[in-house]
Amino acid sequence: MSSLSLAVRDSSTMVRRNLLHARRYPSLTLNLLLTPIMLLLLFVYIFGDVMSAGIDGGGPDRSEYIAYIVPGILLMTIGGTVVGTAVSVSNDMTEGIIARFRTMAIHRGSVLVGHVVGSVLQSIISVVLVGAVAVAIGFRSTDATVLEWIAAFGLLVLFATALTWIAVGMGLVSPNAEAASNNAMPMILLPLLSSAFIPVDTMPGWFQPIAEYQPFTPAIETLRGLLLGGEIGDNGWLAVVWCLGLAGLGYLWSTSKFNRDPR
């Protein structure tokens, strides 16, 4: 068997293993969904009038704020899902089965690829669920062509892949599940410091560059532009560069950690 078909075959076996884990123990995934859904409802129904008045300088209208907040919430959902990835990778590495995999003539990377693909699929399912809640409370994608929908979906997959590779690395360097969960916290906190809830230009001046160029903001602005129209500008390529950079970095980090001798 050629090394490529070996890699594909073993990786798909490992993906099936991870999906089996996720299907049998859905509580972790579902718990992680609660945060974005609660934030969505909180910001729309409790803060919505104030936020929309503050953002547009117009009247209080929470239905307008729904449109503003949903792209950020969708990306935050991905951030939350990958916290689960870091935890499950860290748990998995303490299992004897990983030692067994290392002594088998399988494609080395397949163990990690299984986690990544499984986690990206979970992210997409989570985004669909949170998106459904958003639509149920009144979110509508205005002004998006089929091509823009495809681009939006592609962006979500790319973003999920990037964060997942980083989360896998975090899981590998964490000695236990608690540490993994703590190490992955920035994945949930970063959206709060982005343009997810309020525009960057309403933030303190010294903080604006940080908020503007951290990975979440360009991705949020791009998604906003794709789903709701409006200017994407530099954010499009910034988002893609961030994603490719993080994915590459996470991949190199994770594989080098995984290929080291276990203790």
Add this chain to the structure above:
Amino acid sequence: MTDLAIAASGLRKSYGDKLVLDGVDLAVPTGSIFALLGPNGAGKTTAVKVLSTLISPDPDSGDIRVGGHDLAGDPQAVRAAIGVTGQFSAVDGLITGEENMLLMADLHHLPRREGRRTAAELLERFDLVDAAKRPAATYSGGMKRRLDLAMTLVGGPRIIFLDEPTTGLDPRSRHHTWQIVRELVSDGATVFLTTQQLEEADDLADRIAVLNAGRITAEGTAQELKRLIPGGHVRLRFTDPASYQSAAVALRDAARDDEFLALQIPSDGSQRELRSILDRLDSAGIGADELTVHTPDLDDVFFALTGDGVRHQPEEAVR
């Protein structure tokens, strides 16, 4: 010997400053059972980890070949030839026993039908059919071990590493495991096992190497090793000092223990030797109050090999 399943020379492994394996040489002929015998911390598990490609040996180690393949140069070829059952269960606790077996079948690239058949056969052979649909995390320790071994056998490995395969098992499970090991070898496989029990090595292994503090201190067949052990003896105890004195005269080769009024006679514990001791006591008209047969064990091997002399330990009573 040209047909070696495992050949290692000068195998060294250290963690930081701590040298765990200090130049271990191994030669395991194909189709044999080889036992690495040693106490906790001797380096047995580390040796298995290195030979099964889980961890790499120190760079200053000599040539190591497993299944004819260079360990450092072609680890994937080594992995294709081996199966490993570690000291701690290498099963996926979140999925069922059957799913664990099918996972192994998929990773060995067996066709679907053959994979299902192999999984079903092995579950049957290891008495796991009733538990096959339950998550492995709910299994008892013995069941996890059986599943672990069953998973190791899915790909039909030619060289099988068993790291303390019977530690913590009840006697019935232990004998079942020994039976499986014998069957594997009769099918042509080579088995490399580690154990703390001389009895296990004695019962199973064609050759035994004693590992102590990272070095092989003795190697040979069970018979050869036993000759190194001076620990086998018969112990006679008396309550009456006069009987003790007369017995000490009658049994000239006995070592005296005046404090406990006890005599130790070197013996392999066979019926013939016991009878000769008893005959000599009878002809002198002396009755011992207690007779115990001391069977050599691993500790004796170590005391013999490290030259620490006599020691106290529980003895097996004979009535």
